[in-house]
Amino acid sequence: MPEVQARINAVLAAGMTTGAAKFIHGERGIQTFGKARALARLHANLRLFFAHGAK
Numbered sequence: 001m002p003e004v005q006a007r008i009n010a011v012l013a014a015g016m017t018t019g020a021a022k023f024i025h026g027e028r029g030i031q032t033f034g035k036a037r038a039l040a041r042l043h044a045n046l047r048l049f050f051a052h053g054a055k
Contacts (some may be wrong), residue, residue: 024044
């Protein structure tokens with residue numbers, strides 16, 4: 001999972017919100033366990049939300 005989160009962070013940092021949204025959407029289908037993954041997913045969604053608002 002860290003590689004998926006790293007990819008999402010890199011795409012968001014590059015300002016490519018559409019690409020990040022696709023990665024975030026695809027990441028939802030990955031089976032994980034624990035609250036840490038849910039928190040990372042929330043973090044990515046919030047970053048995407050604010051990136052869209054910054055434009």
